[in-house]
Amino acid sequence: MTDREAGPAGLHLALEADGDGAHPAAWRHSGRPPGAVLTPGAVRDVVLAAEDAGFALVTFADSPLPPGAGPGAAGRLEAGTRASYAAPLTERTGLAPTLHLTTTEPFHLATQLASLDHASHGRAGWVVGAAADEAALAGVGRTALSAAELVRETADVIDTARALWDSWEDDAVIKDVATGRFLDARRVHHIDFEGESFTVKGPLITPRPPQGQIVVLAPDTLDADARADVVLVARPDPASVAARAATAREAGAPLVFAEVEVLLDAAVPAADRLAELNGAAEWPGSGRLRHVGSPDSLLDLLRELAESVDGVRLHPAVLAVDLPVLAERVLPKQAGARRRAPRAGSTLREVLGLPRPVSRFAAPAATSA
């Protein structure tokens, strides 16, 4: 059901746009005062640059905890609000905040994402976050979860959100003046979700989102392949990416993206840039592929990855430096780049070649209509 005809080089490209970049010393190279990352202008600049470059999707990493440790950045705006702020400023690129299912109410999480989808006219995604360490959970007065509890809760919250997004059928608002009915009450449903540790009655307070279902991107560590639209695979080399991608597909994931950190040749060669950055703060390993080198060798890596995945999420070491290089020297040279760049008015599902699901509550007659 996915659009694979584009051939091996037709990768979907996503950009992780959090903060000043993936490297812990990125803030020293942002070209602006350190606190500026917390301004609306910072959000505006990065999403407009990403949209101009032709990225299918921008993601906004987040955590309930400060983003850095020690001398690193201590500030970060909540990701859902950043994505929403970006919605009316953009018209093509998808917007996917990381929302943590362990530190909020599942009902609020589903409402926030549905609202983002309405405000962006169908460009919302959700990078599933499941912060489970003691410090993160202490913020909401919870204690640490075991691995098994976390897998269970992740599954339950994704299932709840998906049921809530279906709880209003597409045509529930009827505005029937003759009978005085604004809604067709038969098309707005309780979901009666019963999970391991919580229940949710429903329906959502928000009408069905334009995409029907928000695009769910799940990191491969969460054991949620079967529930995701996109599994994000973080592995240190192409062979292990391919192996994990195969597992995800077997589990039923429609799309698989590889996670790739990039630090590219710019005015200064990549190796020198890395040495300077690491002099300020060591870049810890994240388990993801990491490319430090030329734009051309990144294109080679992308071609290799295209054999096994549908897309790549790029994590630039320093957004202010690496994003312009990506825009000028990588994205335009990708095979099928022109065709792959999203067009105004497309939903994220359309851009990714994912179908728009019919509500699970829709009567069979409506599905064949």
Next chain:
Amino acid sequence: MTEQNPRPQLHLGVFFTGVGPQLIWADPQAPSHTAFETFVEIAQVLERGLFDAFFLGEGLRVRENRGKVFDLDVAGRPDAITQLAALAAVTERIGLVATQNTTYNYPADLARRLASLDLLSDGRAGWNIVTTDNAWTGANFRHGGWLEHERRYERAGQFVEAAKELWASWEPDGVAPDSRAASWARPGSISPVERDSDLVRLRATATVPGSRQGRPVLFQAGDSDGGRELAARHADVVFSANTEYGKAVAYAADLRDRLSRHGRTPDSLRILPGASVVLGDTAAEAEEKARWVRGEQVNGVRAIAFLEQYWGADLSAYDPDGPLPDIEPSEQELDPSRGTISIELRSGKQTVIRKWRDLAAERSLSIRQLVLEVAPGHPSFVGTPSAVADEWTRYVTTRAVDGFNLLPHLLPASVTDIVDKLVPELQERGVYRTEYRGTTLREHLDLPPLG
């Protein structure tokens, strides 16, 4: 600012409830009540009218009537903070106020989202603090129905205190001025916040500093004793239901009294009652329009549904233009499933129904005529722009109110009428700004800077 404005100034907001019987949807003029563009249009009209604030309501469960989704009113609304963050990108000055519940939120999570909205809007965010103990709403949440009624304001107070502490936990100028600094934030300049009571438990470190206005402006709407106490302790603005002049005066006096008991000055709180306005070119035209509005709000099916809530029975067989139902109401008290039922109505419904029957018999009222009489939602101000402006001038110059939070009935006409016809009259009388002089919501409201 008082030097430039010898007269007290009115502050105006619009309460965009997004749901409920006061919104007329059947008129051909009515836009989609759920489309993002409608929110943008209204917010931009209000900004043209130099309004202080645009408010979004909150209701965490779709309303029901006897176990079934209630289908007669506008329903379906966005998450308030998400929607306001998007509106922040397409507005420049107007305050953006989110109604958010202290029962079904986590303090650190909500404080962080509000602070983020405050930074993204460059100091224009507000939080309308509401509480509930309604287990019916709680069925959508992990901790449904956990809070006893008596303790909801206790939880709210502790919640707000924790939020305020988080918002003040970054020292000013703690962030490095340039990239050569030893660290991004000065070590020790950000303090973790810890609470450990049976109502609020958290240990968190804020990830954002204060905004240009310091922190989100706090609004509070409770009219009960607990609500008024919460307002007197914490609120910057109260949003009461006391629109009628005498009640407004009494309410203002009571609140100012409470303020002084909490060691706060009278100018540290703005009082903005909720109000609806119907304007006409003549008094008669305004009255006629008000009748039409009320007639649309209480049409036949809605009148029946209103009584069904009280009778606890299917009354669809009754004619709204005929006499009151002859069957006896159920024994059960009102259930809170309309989502907005006030505490006074949780018991004693039989007495209410008896009064209605007497009233209907005495004046030979039909079902619909009775409901028109007794259902809430009568427009608070009806008249020509000049007459309403005179009235509001009296309210504000006698300090009965500091302004109004307006509830529109028809979009966009309710708000364009006020912006285009009433605002110029208020400006002529010297009780309303002719331009925004500050950029933050706190400045719009003429609130003293935070200590």
